Amino acid sequence: MSSVIDALRRAIGAAQVLDARAAAERASSYWDPSPLQARALVRPRSTAEVSSVLRICHAYDQKVVTHGGLTGCVEGATSDADTVVLSLERMQAIEDIDPIGRTATVQAGVVLQRLQEAVREHGLIFPLDLGARGSCTIGGNVATNAGGINVIRYGMMRTRVLGLEAVLADGTVLSSMNHMLKNNAGYDLKQLFIGSEGTLGVVTRVVVRLEEATQSRNSAMVGLASFAHVTGLLKRLQQRLGGTLSAFEAMWGDYFRDVTEPGFHRAPLGRDHAYYVILEAEGADAETDTPRFIAVMERALDEGLIADAVIPQSEAERRALWEIRENFQPLYRRQPIFLYDVSLPIREMETYVAEVQARLKRRWPASRCDVIGHIGDGNLHFFVHPGSSGDDLHAQADEDVYTPLAPIGGSISAEHGIGTEKRRHLGISRTRAEIALMRTLKRTLDPKNLLNPGKVL
Amino acid sequence: MSSVIDALRRAIGAAQVLDARAAAERASSYWDPSPLQARALVRPRSTAEVSSVLRICHAYDQKVVTHGGLTGCVEGATSDADTVVLSLERMQAIEDIDPIGRTATVQAGVVLQRLQEAVREHGLIFPLDLGARGSCTIGGNVATNAGGINVIRYGMMRTRVLGLEAVLADGTVLSSMNHMLKNNAGYDLKQLFIGSEGTLGVVTRVVVRLEEATQSRNSAMVGLASFAHVTGLLKRLQQRLGGTLSAFEAMWGDYFRDVTEPGFHRAPLGRDHAYYVILEAEGADAETDTPRFIAVMERALDEGLIADAVIPQSEAERRALWEIRENFQPLYRRQPIFLYDVSLPIREMETYVAEVQARLKRRWPASRCDVIGHIGDGNLHFFVHPGSSGDDLHAQADEDVYTPLAPIGGSISAEHGIGTEKRRHLGISRTRAEIALMRTLKRTLDPKNLLNPGKVL
Known part of the structure; x- marks a missing residue:
C-alpha cells in the first residue's frame, strides 16, 4: 500500500x-x-x-x-x-501582471487577498471578493466558481477567468492560458474546470481579468417598507447610477432586529423597517460621483422608495454598517443553526421566503429563519434555527428550504457549490438529463473516478 | 434513402x-x-x-x-x-421578458434585432450587437459565441446566456433554463453548447441577461500619433469614464486613408494621423455625463494623448463617423481581398501587425494590408489584398497572418469561429492536448458524428 x-x-x-x-x-x-x-x-x-x-x-x-x-x-x-x-x-507565484491587457497570470495556490494587493500596486483591481479572502486561493475560487459581494457589478469567478491550465486525471497537462477577451478558436475547454469542484481536473495556473481601480466610493444603508420597494430601488439605482452600483445587500427586517439586539451591533436606523439594504457605488470621479449619488438617494426618498437612510461619514462608520451584514455571529447564540445559499428569480423571492418561513413555522413553531441576500444576483442566504430538538433537524430544514425551489427554477446552491453536503439534493435543481450528462462528462474525463470522488455527483 | x-x-x-x-x-x-x-x-x-x-x-x-x-x-x-x-x-417566439430579473426567454430562431427592439419597450437593452443584427438569430449567436461592437463593456454572448435548452444528437432534451446570475448547482452544462458551432447539440431556447437602458451617449473620433497613444488613451478612458466606455474602435492610418479617398467616405479629421479611434461612452445621466466626457477628452488633448478630435453634433454626423469604421466597401474595389479576425494580447499588437505587414510585403510587394480592431477586446481585423495573381493566394495570406500568432498566444479566431474555413489552422491556437480533449467531447456527445460534421474539428 x-x-x-x-x-x-x-x-x-x-x-x-x-x-x-x-x-x-x-x-x-x-x-x-x-x-x-x-x-x-x-x-x-x-x-x-x-x-x-x-x-x-x-x-x-x-x-x-x-x-x-x-x-x-x-x-x-x-x-x-x-x-x-x-x-x-507551494504554487503561489504571481507570474505576470499586464497593466495594458489588464490580466494577471498566477499559480493556483495564490491567496485571493495577495492577488488583490499585488494588482493594486498597478492601479488595478481584481474585483472578486469574499469573506474568506485571506485564506482562499485562486485555484479554489476557480474550482468553485466563487461569487461574493461584487458579483452584481463584476460577475462571478467564471467571468474573471480568461485562461487556465489544468491537469487531467491521467496526468495530461491541458494548457489553455488564453489572455484575450475574445477567443472563439474551438471549444472553450476552461469552462469544464470552472465550478466543477475539482472533480474533472486540477487547476494549476490561471489568467484572470483585472479592472481599472475606481476612484470614488459612496455608501448608504436604507430602510424600506416592502419587498416591492427593495426591487424598485434596485432598478432605479441601476438606471440612475450608470453601472457604478457595486453592492446591493438586502436584509429582511427580522435579521436586522436579531443582530442589533442590545449587546450586539448598534442599529444606525430605526429597527422597525420591513427591509434594509446596504448599497454602494464606485466610480471614476469623486468630484461628480458624490453629488450624483446624493441626488439619486434624495430622489428615491422623495419618491417614497426608501423610508429612511443613513450615509456613513467616515470609513469607521462605513465599516460599522457592513458589520451588520457581514458579522452575523450574534445569530449563532442560538444553536443549532443551519446556513443556506440558494438562488431564484427575483420576482419569486418574496413569495418563496414567505413559503419557507411558513413551512418552518408549521414544522417547528419556535423556529427562526433570518434572511439576507445579494438580491441583484438572485441569491439569498437563510439562517434557520429550528428552536426544537430531535434527530435529522438539518435534513428537515433542507426539505423546507429546498422543496419550494423546484417549481420556480431555483438553485440549491447559488455560490457555495454542491460538495458532499448538497449532493443528494442536486435533483431539485437539475433535471435527470442534466445529471446524466454530468455523469457522462465525469466518466469521460475521470473514468477511474479518482478526482475528488463523492463530490457533486 | x-x-x-x-x-x-x-x-x-x-x-x-x-x-x-x-x-x-x-x-x-x-x-x-x-x-x-x-x-x-x-x-x-x-x-x-x-x-x-x-x-x-x-x-x-x-x-x-x-x-x-x-x-x-x-x-x-x-x-x-x-x-x-x-x-x-419557425421557432421565433419571445416567450417572456422579466423587467425585474432583467431576463428574456426566447426561442433560438428569434432574430437579434427583434429581441433588441422588444426589450427596448421595457426600458431595457440586449447589448449584444453586430452588423448582422437584422438576419442573425439568437441561437446562432449562442452557437458561435457572437461578439460585436459592445464587447468591451458588456461581454460576448457567453456572458449574456444565463440558461439554455439544447437537444443532443440522439434527441435527448437538455433543459438548463437557469434565470439567475448565480447558480453553482453542479456542472455548468450550457457552456458546452456556447461557441461549439452546432457540433455538440442544437440550441432551441435561451434565457439571456438584459441591462437597463442607458440615458446618454457621447461619441468622438480622434487621431493619434502612435500605438502607445492608442493604448494609453484606452487606459485613461477606462480609468476616467467609470465603466461607461462602450466602444473603442481603432483604425490603422492606412485603413482610414484607404476608405476616405476621394469618392468614398468624407474624412472628418486630417488624413495623416498614424491611428484613428472612434469612441463612445453611454451613461445614466445626460446632464452630467456630457460635461464629464468633454472634460476627459480635453484632458487627453492637453496631455498629448490625442492629436486631434471631432465630436459629432448630430446623429447624422455620428452615423457618418461610424460609416468609416463599419462600411469598408471601398476596400473591396481591389479584388481579391481576404478578411481576418484574430485576437492577441494588446501589448503584442503593434509588433504583430508590423510583422504581418512585412511578411506580406516580402511575399507580394504590391500587397495592401488594412487593419482595424476592437483593441480593448484584443481583437483585430485584417483586410489583405495580395495585389498579385496566382494560385493559393488565400492560403499564403493565411500563413502570413496566422503563423506569427503562435508564439504570442494569439487566436486565429476572435469572434467568427472556426467553421470549415479555419479548421486546418486550429493547431496554431490550440495545443494537441486541447484538440484531443475537444475530439473526446465531440465523440462523447455525438458518437456518430452527425451534428454539423466537418466543422471546428
Missing part, C-alpha cells in the same frame, strides 16, 4: 510528501478542526509535478482530493485515510 | 419538411448565393419537434446541419446533398 507513496517521493522529492501522521497535524478544514485524514499529503511545486502526481495516482488507482484554502462551505474537500491530498500551497 | 424523409414527415408534418428541390430555392448562405444543397430542410416548431427530428436522424445515421441566420463568416453551416438541414425559422 505504501508503494504509491514511494513513487510520489521519487517523483517530486520526499520533502514534498507528508505521511499520514504529518498530515494529521493539520485541521480538516477551516470549519472542522479534527485531524486531516489522508494516506499522504503532497505539495507539488509546478504543473509538471502536479502532472507527475496525477500520473502516478492514476497508475495506482489512487484517489486524490485537491486542497486550496479549505474555506468552502459544502464539505467539498473532505478526505479519508485512503486519500492522497494534493495541496497547491 | 427516402425513408428518413418519410419518417421526418410523419413526425412533424409534411408542411415542415421541404425536399431537396424546394431547399435548392434558397441561397446557401448570406454570402453564397448558390442553391442550398440538402436532402431535406426541416422546420420544427418546438423543442419537442427538434427532439423528434434528431431522434429520427440518429436512428438513420443521418447527418444534420442547423441553420440560424446564415450570416457566419467561416463556412460554419455548409451542407451537401446528403444533409438534413434543420432550420429554426
Whole structure:
C-alpha cells in the first residue's frame, strides 16, 4: 500500500510528501478542526509535478482530493485515510501582471487577498471578493466558481477567468492560458474546470481579468417598507447610477432586529423597517460621483422608495454598517443553526421566503429563519434555527428550504457549490438529463473516478 | 434513402419538411448565393419537434446541419446533398421578458434585432450587437459565441446566456433554463453548447441577461500619433469614464486613408494621423455625463494623448463617423481581398501587425494590408489584398497572418469561429492536448458524428 507513496517521493522529492501522521497535524478544514485524514499529503511545486502526481495516482488507482484554502462551505474537500491530498500551497507565484491587457497570470495556490494587493500596486483591481479572502486561493475560487459581494457589478469567478491550465486525471497537462477577451478558436475547454469542484481536473495556473481601480466610493444603508420597494430601488439605482452600483445587500427586517439586539451591533436606523439594504457605488470621479449619488438617494426618498437612510461619514462608520451584514455571529447564540445559499428569480423571492418561513413555522413553531441576500444576483442566504430538538433537524430544514425551489427554477446552491453536503439534493435543481450528462462528462474525463470522488455527483 | 424523409414527415408534418428541390430555392448562405444543397430542410416548431427530428436522424445515421441566420463568416453551416438541414425559422417566439430579473426567454430562431427592439419597450437593452443584427438569430449567436461592437463593456454572448435548452444528437432534451446570475448547482452544462458551432447539440431556447437602458451617449473620433497613444488613451478612458466606455474602435492610418479617398467616405479629421479611434461612452445621466466626457477628452488633448478630435453634433454626423469604421466597401474595389479576425494580447499588437505587414510585403510587394480592431477586446481585423495573381493566394495570406500568432498566444479566431474555413489552422491556437480533449467531447456527445460534421474539428 505504501508503494504509491514511494513513487510520489521519487517523483517530486520526499520533502514534498507528508505521511499520514504529518498530515494529521493539520485541521480538516477551516470549519472542522479534527485531524486531516489522508494516506499522504503532497505539495507539488509546478504543473509538471502536479502532472507527475496525477500520473502516478492514476497508475495506482489512487484517489486524490485537491486542497486550496479549505474555506468552502459544502464539505467539498473532505478526505479519508485512503486519500492522497494534493495541496497547491507551494504554487503561489504571481507570474505576470499586464497593466495594458489588464490580466494577471498566477499559480493556483495564490491567496485571493495577495492577488488583490499585488494588482493594486498597478492601479488595478481584481474585483472578486469574499469573506474568506485571506485564506482562499485562486485555484479554489476557480474550482468553485466563487461569487461574493461584487458579483452584481463584476460577475462571478467564471467571468474573471480568461485562461487556465489544468491537469487531467491521467496526468495530461491541458494548457489553455488564453489572455484575450475574445477567443472563439474551438471549444472553450476552461469552462469544464470552472465550478466543477475539482472533480474533472486540477487547476494549476490561471489568467484572470483585472479592472481599472475606481476612484470614488459612496455608501448608504436604507430602510424600506416592502419587498416591492427593495426591487424598485434596485432598478432605479441601476438606471440612475450608470453601472457604478457595486453592492446591493438586502436584509429582511427580522435579521436586522436579531443582530442589533442590545449587546450586539448598534442599529444606525430605526429597527422597525420591513427591509434594509446596504448599497454602494464606485466610480471614476469623486468630484461628480458624490453629488450624483446624493441626488439619486434624495430622489428615491422623495419618491417614497426608501423610508429612511443613513450615509456613513467616515470609513469607521462605513465599516460599522457592513458589520451588520457581514458579522452575523450574534445569530449563532442560538444553536443549532443551519446556513443556506440558494438562488431564484427575483420576482419569486418574496413569495418563496414567505413559503419557507411558513413551512418552518408549521414544522417547528419556535423556529427562526433570518434572511439576507445579494438580491441583484438572485441569491439569498437563510439562517434557520429550528428552536426544537430531535434527530435529522438539518435534513428537515433542507426539505423546507429546498422543496419550494423546484417549481420556480431555483438553485440549491447559488455560490457555495454542491460538495458532499448538497449532493443528494442536486435533483431539485437539475433535471435527470442534466445529471446524466454530468455523469457522462465525469466518466469521460475521470473514468477511474479518482478526482475528488463523492463530490457533486 | 427516402425513408428518413418519410419518417421526418410523419413526425412533424409534411408542411415542415421541404425536399431537396424546394431547399435548392434558397441561397446557401448570406454570402453564397448558390442553391442550398440538402436532402431535406426541416422546420420544427418546438423543442419537442427538434427532439423528434434528431431522434429520427440518429436512428438513420443521418447527418444534420442547423441553420440560424446564415450570416457566419467561416463556412460554419455548409451542407451537401446528403444533409438534413434543420432550420429554426419557425421557432421565433419571445416567450417572456422579466423587467425585474432583467431576463428574456426566447426561442433560438428569434432574430437579434427583434429581441433588441422588444426589450427596448421595457426600458431595457440586449447589448449584444453586430452588423448582422437584422438576419442573425439568437441561437446562432449562442452557437458561435457572437461578439460585436459592445464587447468591451458588456461581454460576448457567453456572458449574456444565463440558461439554455439544447437537444443532443440522439434527441435527448437538455433543459438548463437557469434565470439567475448565480447558480453553482453542479456542472455548468450550457457552456458546452456556447461557441461549439452546432457540433455538440442544437440550441432551441435561451434565457439571456438584459441591462437597463442607458440615458446618454457621447461619441468622438480622434487621431493619434502612435500605438502607445492608442493604448494609453484606452487606459485613461477606462480609468476616467467609470465603466461607461462602450466602444473603442481603432483604425490603422492606412485603413482610414484607404476608405476616405476621394469618392468614398468624407474624412472628418486630417488624413495623416498614424491611428484613428472612434469612441463612445453611454451613461445614466445626460446632464452630467456630457460635461464629464468633454472634460476627459480635453484632458487627453492637453496631455498629448490625442492629436486631434471631432465630436459629432448630430446623429447624422455620428452615423457618418461610424460609416468609416463599419462600411469598408471601398476596400473591396481591389479584388481579391481576404478578411481576418484574430485576437492577441494588446501589448503584442503593434509588433504583430508590423510583422504581418512585412511578411506580406516580402511575399507580394504590391500587397495592401488594412487593419482595424476592437483593441480593448484584443481583437483585430485584417483586410489583405495580395495585389498579385496566382494560385493559393488565400492560403499564403493565411500563413502570413496566422503563423506569427503562435508564439504570442494569439487566436486565429476572435469572434467568427472556426467553421470549415479555419479548421486546418486550429493547431496554431490550440495545443494537441486541447484538440484531443475537444475530439473526446465531440465523440462523447455525438458518437456518430452527425451534428454539423466537418466543422471546428
